[in-house]
Amino acid sequence: MKPKGDQERYGIVAQGFHWLTLGLVAAMFAIAWYMTGLPLGPEKVKVYNLHKSIGVVIFTITLLRLAWRQLSPPPPSGMNGLERFAARASHVLLYLLLLLQPSVGILHSWTANFPVVVFGLFTIPSLMAPSEALKKIFAAIHYWQSWTILGLVALHASAALRHHFLLRNDVLQRMLPIVPRRRRTR
Template sequence: MQLKNSETQFGVVAIFFHWLMAVLLIAMLALGLYMVRLPVSIEKLKLYGWHKEYGMVVLVLAVLRSIWRVSNLVPELALPWWEVIAARAVHYAFYGFMFALPITGWLITSASGLPVSFFGLFVVPDIISSHPDLIHLFKKIHKWLGYGLIAAIVLHVGAALKHHFIDKDDILRRMFADGSKKFW
């Protein structure tokens, strides 16, 4: 199994980034939706802290993943043109969400004057100065980006399952370490 992508197969690094980001993004969505509905408590504050820290991890990984993607081949999608356009549009949307969600989250905490402590190691500098009148706007944008990400995940997972179970092709299989083997 190779590290880099080929014209037909994803390499180990791209596969690792894909599944790590999938787990982190879904966990961040679930945590975000859960924590905002809790009554004010120590528990809520603790979960906000985790959400902010892991959200910054997503941002760092998004940068590394983007560098890896532009310095690599992207395996071809042997599909009708409209499916290629739809799939690529959703893939680019994911890259947008991977940056826009953490950055709008970072804007909320900066505008609120509540900076992010990165796992107790250091305090992440604010990107704007404290702006109480902008907090509501950034929260709204962050929330709607979260809903947009859920819609993109539903489309993406739905398409992957359709290819696997209805079209019976290798599109989903190649996102696993040895996509050539028909192990399932």
């Protein structure tokens, strides 16, 4: 497997970013749903800090991933018309949400007057004054954005599985570290 992709498939680095992101985003939902139900106390603070830290990692690797994408562009899409537009639009939205969701989480923490401590190593200095009104707005955005991410990922994964199992082309295989066996046409 080459680090950079080619005309046929994503390279191993882009694939690594993609599947690592899936793992981290899944962990974020599990942690989030667990932490919000915890009673106030040191355990809650610990788990919130873990959620925030992994969120900062997701933001950082998304920036690195977008930079890498400039050096190693994705293989050309073989899809046409509406399908190609839908695939591109959903990828742009997913990238946007991977940056927006952590950003809004940070704004929420700042305005709620809670520090953003990353793995106990350093604190992201707050750039906003505490505000009850803004805190509520950011919490609501964070909440609704999380459901948007879930919905979009469900659509995105179903589309990939449809290509693989129903249309029987190589769309899923080119994001996997195995030799494509199928036609490139979609």
